[in-house]
Every structure is written in C-alpha cells, then in structure tokens.
Amino acid sequence: MRLAATSVAVRKCLRVRYHGFSEVMCREISGLPGEDIQATSQPHCKEATLYVHWPYCLRRCSYCNFNKYISRSVNHVAMTTCLQRETETLLRLSQVSSITSVFLGGGTPSLAPPSTIAAVLETVAKHTGLRVDAEVTLEVNPTPVGMAKLADFLHAGVNRFSVGVQSLRDEDLKVLGRDHDSQHALRTVEEARRLCPGRVSVDVIFGRPGQSLDCWEAELEELLLVCDDHVSLYQLTLERGTHLFKQVQAGQLSLPCDDVMARMYESARRILGERGFLQYEVSNFARNGAVSSHNLAYWRTGEFLGVGPGAHGRFVPREKGGVFREARTQTLEPDVWMAEVKRWGHGTRRRVELSHVELLEEVLVMGLRLTEGISHQHWSRFSPGLDLQQVLGESAEVQELQARGLLILDHRGLRCSWEGLAVLDSLLPPLLLELQTCAHTQG
Structure with missing residues (x-):
C-alpha cells in the first residue's frame, strides 16, 4: 500500500511495524494457496477499502525501494484480467458488503490504461458494490504523458488525483531520479485541479541533499500558490539498496542533519497552518475538509484488500468460517503473480494471523499518527x-x-x-x- 514514505515524526519504529506488518512477532500460516484457517474472536466488518498496486515504472527513482519493475513491454490485457480476477477472489473471501474507497498506487499507475482502472472498478461494482460516494484515488506521475491521460482516468471512474510533485527544484528532481521537471509538475497540478477541483493532493519531499531550511520554506510557499486542498509531506529517508543510499554512503551526497530536518517539519506545520491547512495526520494536511478517506481507514485500523503484485491487505477471511484478521502479502514479481492468479484466482504469497495483542498494537501505532x-x-x-x-x-x-x-x-x-x-x-x-x-x- 502507498504509505511507505515516513515523516520526521515516524521513522524507523513505525516503518518497521507498519510496513513489516509486525512480521517479527507473527508466525506464517502454511497451506497456501488454500484458505483453511482457525477461528478466533474478531468483530465482523462488512465494509472495507481496496488498494490496487500497479508495479511498472519507466525508471527507478534514486530513493525508492517500493515494489516496482522497469518494463518496456507490459501485457496490459493479461494484467487487467489478473487484477480483475484477484479482486473478485479477495472480495469473495472477505465477504465485505461494500468497498468504501479505492486507491491505485505503484509503481506508476498513471502508466496503466484507463480501461484497466475502469475494469477493476466494474468488477468491484459487480461482485460486491462500490459505494456511490466512494473516493477513488490515482497516483499520478506529473509528466506530459501522465497529464494527457487525466481526463480519460476521470471518465474511467477516478475522482481524486495524488500528484507526485516531490520538488519544485529541477536540480533536486534530477538527484531524486524523477522523470519530470518543475514545469511539468505545475501544469499537471493545474490540469488535475481543473478536472477535480478540491480533490487533488500533492506529495512533496523535504530533507533532500543540500537543502537548507530557508530553501525549503521558500519552496513550500511557492507550492502553496498552486496546490489544491491536500498536501502530503514526507521526509526523505535513506533505504538500503537504493542509488541514493549508495551515494550518501560514498560521501557523494549528504542529507541535512536531524536538527535541521526537525526544524523543516515544524516550519512546514506552521506555514501550512497559516494557509488554512489543518494537520490531521503526521504527514497529511487538508483544508475545506479534503481529507483522504482511504488513508483514514488505514489509520483507523479498518479492513482493506490488497490487489496486485506485492500489495498488502488486512481482512477477516470468512469463506471458510474464519473470524481472525489476517495480514496478507501478494507475490512480488508481476509475471509470477500473474501465473498464480491464473492458477489459483489470487497471488497471495503469505498470510499471517494477527493475535489480539498484535491487532491492538496496530490500533495503537496507526491511531497515534492521527491528531485525533x-x-x-x-x-x-x-x-x-x-x-x-x-x-x-x-x-x-x-x-x-x-x-x-x-x-x-x-x-x-x-x-x-x-x-x-x-x-x-x-x-x-x-x-x-x-x-x-x-x-x-x-x-
């Protein structure tokens, strides 16, 4: 799911516990792809959210360790069919009565054909039901290609865009390995706002190599002149195995010290507050009530289904009588995942039963991210x-x-x-x- 970037407030502890799904404390369940599980006590939830992972990108950003693959020849027909089939299977296993929101992340989901998005949404509507007011968010890479497809995505059923601006400094975008420049970002945000006024979020990274507090504040002020009603701030974190990690380890680049990082975060909170944005979560700010209902469901420990290569999910599988919430991880590699979906109906690689204590730990960790x-x-x-x-x-x-x-x-x-x-x-x-x-x- 798309919560991998962490702010200055939630670094190692939260990242390990959330994105690792408490793996160090949970035991894996054998018997995949079968669905036999033991029953314990857990309240039934008939509503859930849906995360769909599109694993492909045109290039890998220097800081990114998400599950993504660089491929010039994607079999879009096969991907669409498998996303539909896995969605149908997990909807049946979870037996939710309604999907309340959908988030399409990646990778670069704005590279997917709009018809793929429409097909997945149609599958949800056919087999379970997509709430009329459901928030359907698409992560958008602000390139000319991404911008040109926004209207088509809107017609496909998307009603909220999350634009990966990351920076308005072209030299920093090059260091981050992004394939857009600041003008591309500004034009994409403008077009997204025209199509979905009040429902456009922008992502921006602070703590970049060589960035000073004054430069960060000036950049944020510039961004707020054009952004819509939602901003997500992420502190740049070094992930092992990434190109940026290697550059910093080799002394070729250096990040701001912890004290400067903390001051950047505090100044951003102040500036956003002065512009009418309310902080509702560690990294997220909204005005005019434009909070992300999908991400709120994560932080409020709602059940969610994860579809696509490497997607994570949390739901109670009820088809075999289960009442115990599970953490699920889908197979990472797209080709292997597609083969498994064709054979079994889903590509679930791992299922982990969450004990009552482990579930409470997630309630605690995720809930404290919220200002409420x-x-x-x-x-x-x-x-x-x-x-x-x-x-x-x-x-x-x-x-x-x-x-x-x-x-x-x-x-x-x-x-x-x-x-x-x-x-x-x-x-x-x-x-x-x-x-x-x-x-x-x-x-």
Whole structure:
C-alpha cells in the first residue's frame, strides 16, 4: 500500500511495524494457496477499502525501494484480467458488503490504461458494490504523458488525483531520479485541479541533499500558490539498496542533519497552518475538509484488500468460517503473480494471523499518527475487556510523557500533543511495551 514514505515524526519504529506488518512477532500460516484457517474472536466488518498496486515504472527513482519493475513491454490485457480476477477472489473471501474507497498506487499507475482502472472498478461494482460516494484515488506521475491521460482516468471512474510533485527544484528532481521537471509538475497540478477541483493532493519531499531550511520554506510557499486542498509531506529517508543510499554512503551526497530536518517539519506545520491547512495526520494536511478517506481507514485500523503484485491487505477471511484478521502479502514479481492468479484466482504469497495483542498494537501505532488520536469508543471495538486506562493509565513512563506535555490520556481517549506528534517515533516503544506487559499479565 502507498504509505511507505515516513515523516520526521515516524521513522524507523513505525516503518518497521507498519510496513513489516509486525512480521517479527507473527508466525506464517502454511497451506497456501488454500484458505483453511482457525477461528478466533474478531468483530465482523462488512465494509472495507481496496488498494490496487500497479508495479511498472519507466525508471527507478534514486530513493525508492517500493515494489516496482522497469518494463518496456507490459501485457496490459493479461494484467487487467489478473487484477480483475484477484479482486473478485479477495472480495469473495472477505465477504465485505461494500468497498468504501479505492486507491491505485505503484509503481506508476498513471502508466496503466484507463480501461484497466475502469475494469477493476466494474468488477468491484459487480461482485460486491462500490459505494456511490466512494473516493477513488490515482497516483499520478506529473509528466506530459501522465497529464494527457487525466481526463480519460476521470471518465474511467477516478475522482481524486495524488500528484507526485516531490520538488519544485529541477536540480533536486534530477538527484531524486524523477522523470519530470518543475514545469511539468505545475501544469499537471493545474490540469488535475481543473478536472477535480478540491480533490487533488500533492506529495512533496523535504530533507533532500543540500537543502537548507530557508530553501525549503521558500519552496513550500511557492507550492502553496498552486496546490489544491491536500498536501502530503514526507521526509526523505535513506533505504538500503537504493542509488541514493549508495551515494550518501560514498560521501557523494549528504542529507541535512536531524536538527535541521526537525526544524523543516515544524516550519512546514506552521506555514501550512497559516494557509488554512489543518494537520490531521503526521504527514497529511487538508483544508475545506479534503481529507483522504482511504488513508483514514488505514489509520483507523479498518479492513482493506490488497490487489496486485506485492500489495498488502488486512481482512477477516470468512469463506471458510474464519473470524481472525489476517495480514496478507501478494507475490512480488508481476509475471509470477500473474501465473498464480491464473492458477489459483489470487497471488497471495503469505498470510499471517494477527493475535489480539498484535491487532491492538496496530490500533495503537496507526491511531497515534492521527491528531485525533484513539478514542475510548474506537479502542473498545478491538478491546472490549481492557480499556486504555487499564492498559496505560498506571504506567510511570506514560505518566511522565503526560507530564512532559507529549501525550494526553483523558476522557476523550489517547492522543499526542502538538509537540508529541513531532516525536511520535520515540513515544511508541514504551507504549507498546506497556501494552505487551498488560496483555501478558492479563493472561
């Protein structure tokens, strides 16, 4: 799913726990591709969101370690057929009654034919139901080719665009390995806003090699002159195996120090607030109510289906009587994935049963990304017998975090303060430890 970029507030701990799906603590289930699972207790959810992964790109960005493949000859007919079939299979296994939102990520999904998007949406509507007001987001690479197809994607059923601007500095775009320039980005945002006013998000990266605080603030001010009602900010993180990682390790490039990174994040929060954007999540800001309902479902621990090579999912498979939520990962390589889908109806490579404690850990980690935090009512949906006060209220460390003004636990629930959200990565370990200790004590 497209949550891999992390901000200054959520670095190593969140990235490992979310994108690794707590793999170090979960055991894998054998028997794939069969669907036999043991039943335990988990509340039924008849609604879910859908993530569709398009794995192909024209080039690899220097910082990117997503599941993507460079191919000049994509079999679009086969990809479309397999995306439809896997969607149908997972809809049947999950037995959701309605898909509330769809996110098309990658890779570069704006390279896909609009007809592929339409086919997937038609499959959802035919086999389960796509809510009338469902948000359908497409990640767009702001190249001339991507911009030229926006209207066709709109006719195919897309109603929200997420434009990967990343930077308005051409020299930085070259360092990042992007295949667009600043003018391409500006024109794409303009066209997207014309087609979908109020439903265009822009992604921008800070903490780039050689970037200063003054340059970052000036660039953000420039971007806000043209952007729509949603902005996603991501701190540049070095991922092993990427070209950028090798360049920094070799001393060819250097990133700003942690203190400068933190100041960039804080200045961005201030500037966005002055322009009417409300921060609703660690990295996301919206005005005029233009929040991403799809991503909110992730952070509120909703069930979601992951379709396509390398996609991740979280849902309760009910066809065989299961009631225990699973973390699922689809086969990475597109050709192998297609072969598996043709044979089995899906390309699920791994299924991991989430224990009750592991599910609560995800509720905690994901919920604290939101400025609203975790309400008592929300927590009780997943833990009816053990409330937040029982889990965390008596902890000396938690009380210290409250005294320092970083964490709030009150009648509303649990949330970070404004200052605490900026250091969320340092708050999570003691909270998770308290949760595990409490669960162990309870037996």
